Amino acid sequence: MAAPPSKKYYLFGYPIAHSSAPALHNHCFKSLGTESTYTIWSTSKVTEEMLAVIHSDDCGGAAVTMPNKTAIIPFLDELSPESRITNACNTIVKIPTANGGVKLVGQNTDILGVRNALLSALKEQHPNRPIPTDASAAYPSHGSFAGLVIGGGATTRSAAHALTLLGLAPIFLINRDVDEVRAVMDAMPHLSSKGGLIHLRDPADVETHLVGEGKARILMAVGCIPSFAPQTLAERMVYTTASAVFTVPYVVPTVDSPRSPVPHTASLPRNAETIMYKVAAAHGWYVIDGIEAMIEQGFAQQRMWLRGVASVAVGSDSSITGVALEQSARKSTRERLTAPSAATTEAIKLEVDRAEGKASAVLPKK
Structure with missing residues (x-):
């Protein structure tokens, strides 16, 4: 399988410096032979700066955690049935449109x-x-x-x-x-x-x-x-x-x-x-x-980002990423969670909310 295009993926929320998601996703990206990266973006609000990052061409998709899982919904183009039912979005999939554009689709892979x-x-x-x-x-x-x-x-x-x-x-x-x-x-x-x-x-x-x-x-x-x-x-x-x-x-x-x-x-x-x-x-x-549920929701995100489809069927299809990749990613993530590094401990201490002193984004008037 050819390596997918290299993109930047983000986790938006606060506090999130403790998250093991970057370890899981970056392991997957490396195993897929891509130079894509997954990094945290600490923010307690949905800000204009955050939305600009998501809409940028080099952003391949995003994860959203508390306290923004519901706050992000009005800024998306479409919601999956699962996000509508739970009124929560923890995954943003960027899906190409017929006119050459991209729409932001919200999904809830916690399910x-x-x-x-x-x-x-x-x-x-x-x-x-x-x-x-x-x-x-x-x-x-x-x-x-x-x-x-x-x-x-x-x-x-x-x-x-x-x-x-x-x-x-x-x-x-x-x-x-x-x-x-x-x-x-x-x-x-x-x-x-x-x-x-x-x-x-x-x-x-x-x-x-x-x-x-x-x-x-x-x-x-x-x-x-x-x-x-x-x-x-x-x-x-x-x-x-x-x-x-x-x-x-x-x-x-x-x-x-x-x-x-x-x-x-x-x-x-x-x-x-x-x-x-x-x-x-x-x-x-x-x-x-x-931990297993956290890992499985991460795999669901990987599959959706790779296929550009925000469906339950795609999120559950392990053939997209492959058994070997998922086994190694699961092992690596569990090892990190059971033995946190000094760097992680220090990152937690130094985490700063990028939204501090900034206003929440406002929906444009229709």
């Missing part, structure tokens, strides 16, 4: 990070089974197979949609804040037709919805809460409720889905070795650390 990491775990559990990238847990003769998200906010919306793409319904939510749960439900009305979003407030709710004949069975869970020891009763109740879910007996169906083998129950906490990770593992769940 694919979660989904593809869970699919990867499924392949580990069933190494001799072909599992398609669009695998779905459709077990019509075995009742309802559900997903669980622990947390709230934009990350929860991405995780909930990822579980929906895997055919799981309904999606249960564990969160201490009723208003935050309501906000997630209001933001994702499309899930109502798939069984909805159900708030599990305490172990009694777990008994009501998950215990007994004919009740939904949770196949996969995603943790979206920081790894801080709980201090309040409400925070402790999150872990108590999650533990109640993890202890519900799980019987593997004897007949597989036509699109996917049945997983052992799987859990994907957001960060490596979080408290929730340890709780799930202690209860016998097959646990994946959140």
Whole structure:
């Protein structure tokens, strides 16, 4: 395969000096034989300067992180269905237009990070089974197979949609804040037709919805809460409720889905070795650390940038980058995360917000 044209790619957000994304993407670019680069651009706002960089001819695409995932949306030409559903964009793909121009398309690869990491775990559990990238847990003769998200906010919306793409319904939510749960439900009305979003407030709710004949069975869970020891009763109740879910007996169906083998129950906490990770593992769940989701969303970005297409199908097609490249990039990124360098520590200390003292960009009047 011929090397793609060399371009500049950026990560916009603040603070981001700790990010391992440059290591992942620059490893990929080098392996592809291109001189493309991926660098951080620390900014807490969407500024005119930031937009000028994105629109420049030498910019091949960009990643966007907090606090700009929603703020960038009005400045894009088009949004993917995934970005519209979650009201978040973490990836900008520059797509050529028929008139020789370029349009900026926003995508949310956080969704694919979660989904593809869970699919990867499924392949580990069933190494001799072909599992398609669009695998779905459709077990019509075995009742309802559900997903669980622990947390709230934009990350929860991405995780909930990822579980929906895997055919799981309904999606249960564990969160201490009723208003935050309501906000997630209001933001994702499309899930109502798939069984909805159900708030599990305490172990009694777990008994009501998950215990007994004919009740939904949770196949996969995603943790979206920081790894801080709980201090309040409400925070402790999150872990108590999650533990109640993890202890519900799980019987593997004897007949597989036509699109996917049945997983052992799987859990994907957001960060490596979080408290929730340890709780799930202690209860016998097959646990994946959140580093894998971060790596998978990065691969999705690489595939979209290489093809100039912002679709779920392209973002999930590992043949675009190749197995060997992804294996080496995964290994390199994990090594960096487990052994941060002195240079990274110093960069975190010296990081400066480029938007400090500057106004946010203003949309032109139509």
